[in-house]
Each structure stands twice: as C-alpha cells, then as structure tokens.
Amino acid sequence: xxxxSHIPNLFTLSNLICGAGALYFLHQxxxxxxxxxxxxxxxxxxxxxxxxxxxxxSGELGKQLDSLADMVSFGLVPAFFALYLLDVLDGIPxxxxxALRAMAPLLMAAMAAYRLAMFNIDSRQSDRFIxxxxxxxxxxxxxxxxxxxxxxxxxxxxxxxxxxxxxHNALAVAxxxxxxxxxxxxxxxxxxxxxxxxxxxxxxxLLIAAILVLxxxxxxxxxxIVLLLYLLLSILENSLSKRHEIQS
Numbered sequence: 001x002x003x004x005s006h007i008p009n010l011f012t013l014s015n016l017i018c019g020a021g022a023l024y025f026l027h028q029x030x031x032x033x034x035x036x037x038x039x040x041x042x043x044x045x046x047x048x049x050x051x052x053x054x055x056x057x058s059g060e061l062g063k064q065l066d067s068l069a070d071m072v073s074f075g076l077v078p079a080f081f082a083l084y085l086l087d088v089l090d091g092i093p094x095x096x097x098x099a100l101r102a103m104a105p106l107l108m109a110a111m112a113a114y115r116l117a118m119f120n121i122d123s124r125q126s127d128r129f130i131x132x133x134x135x136x137x138x139x140x141x142x143x144x145x146x147x148x149x150x151x152x153x154x155x156x157x158x159x160x161x162x163x164x165x166x167x168h169n170a171l172a173v174a175x176x177x178x179x180x181x182x183x184x185x186x187x188x189x190x191x192x193x194x195x196x197x198x199x200x201x202x203x204x205x206l207l208i209a210a211i212l213v214l215x216x217x218x219x220x221x222x223x224x225i226v227l228l229l230y231l232l233l234s235i236l237e238n239s240l241s242k243r244h245e246i247q248s
Contacts (some may be wrong), residue, residue, distance in 0.1 A: 005057040011048035012062065012069050015041045019073030026080055027089065031149050034077070035142050041073035042135055067116040074134035075112030079105040081141040082175045085148065086168050101168055104175035111179040112137070118183075129188040132181040136227060140178065143223035150220070157221055181231075188234040203237045 018041035026034040048066060052058040082105035083089050086098075093099040112134045122130060148165050152158070164170050189203050210229055214222035 002057075004055050005059065007055060008048045008052035008057060008062055009065055011044045011051060012065050015044040015048065015066075016069035016072050018044065019069065019077050022073070022077045023080055026077075026084055031081075031084060031145050034081075035145055038073060038077055038138060038142050041069075041077075042138070045070065045073070045135065063120060067120055070134055071113055071116055074138040075116065076109050078134075078138045078141040078178075079109035079112075079175075081145050082108065082171060085141075085144060085165065085171050098168070101172035104172040104179070108137070108175045108179040108182075111182045115182040128190050131184045131186065132178070132188060132231075134182065136230070137178045137182060139223055140227050143220050146220045157218065161221065186234070187238055189230065189237060203233050207233055 018037045022034040022037040022041070025031075025037065045066070048062070049058075052062055080089070083102060086101055086105070088098060088102045093102050115131055115134060144161075144165065147161050152162075164174075189207060191204055191208070207230060211222075211226050214226055214229075218225070
C-alpha cells in the first residue's frame, strides 16, 4: 500500500488523540483545555477528508477509522461534557434522580455510535444529512461548557443560559433530545454544495449568513441558537419541498 494513502489516516488519528486528551483534561477539571482539544479534533476531522480527496486515496479503511475517531471526539466526549455539567463526574450519583439524569448523556453516546455506524452504510446522505450530525451535537455541549466557564454577564441571553445550566433536569432533557435527534429520520441541511446558484442553495446561504451574524454579535453564546436555527430551517425546507412535490 502506498505511503500517501496513510496520510489522511494520520489526521484521523490526530482527531482521536485530541478526543482522548479532552477526556483526560476534563477529568483533571480543566474544561477549557478539554474544549480546545475538541475544536482541534474538529479541525483534524475536516483535514482528513479534504486531504483524502486531494490525494485521491479515500477508501474503506479511512472511512471506518474516521467513524471510530468521531465516536471518541464527537460521541463520547460530548457525553462526558454533559456529565460534567450535571456534576456527576466527581463520583457516583448519590440519589436516584441524579443517577437517572446521568443516563441521558450515556444514551447520547450510544446513539452517536449508532448514527456513525449507520452513516457508513447509508447512501442517502450525499448532499443532506439524515438526523443531526455528531459534530453539531459536540459543538452544542462544548459551547454550553464554555458559556458556564466564561465571564458572568447580566444580559437577558446570559440569564437564560444561567437558568438552563443551573437546572440538571433541563440538561438531562437536552441530552435526551440530542440522542433522539442524532438517529432521527428527518433530513437536514448539509453545507455540501453541488452548485452555487441561489435557487438550489437558498437555505444553505441563509444558514451561513445567520451563522456569521450571530457569531459576530454573541460569539460562543450564538452556537446553541445557530443549532436551533439549523433545525428550524431544515424543517422549513422539508415542508416547502414536500408542498412543491404535491403541487407538481
């Protein structure tokens, strides 16, 4: 096997190493370092696919290795971020409600594994996602972690986040919703462009514009809002597409 065929795998393994490192630093109570490593993992995840396409060496090994790495960085790590926010990483939950809440992030990790396995055999996801991608879920929990660890504020948006992060029940429900969304059959917008025409990509362009504006105004606090908008735009696109098909 040619040496260049292994180059993308080096980036994939770097993704996995970053995910493993994030788990270590989270257990050392260094959440910012852990979050930074997940962002680095996402960068390597982007690079491995791009390098594979440039070198023309994509294959089954890289495909399977990519899913294994993603399971660590974007499946297991977000589950532990949720457990960290639920304050159950320091020891076994001391009450039945706390133990029950801790099950939601574990279910999220299980559904991430199921989604990644399905992605490898699902040919429908060439230009659209079926269910929420694992990196999107990872970004959601990473942003919540950074928001909690960031500087306190007095804005209305910060107060909403503070109330949400203070409620363990709300966090557990969010983890459960994330688990279900990852294996949902709902088609979602993908940022893979087959052409750059406005009519073919109107929702993609709207999403990109919203991301840029929200990030400019709210920085990391924009991420959960962006993900919610992503779901709403996808639902709107699906609804209008079905209506157009019926009329046709």
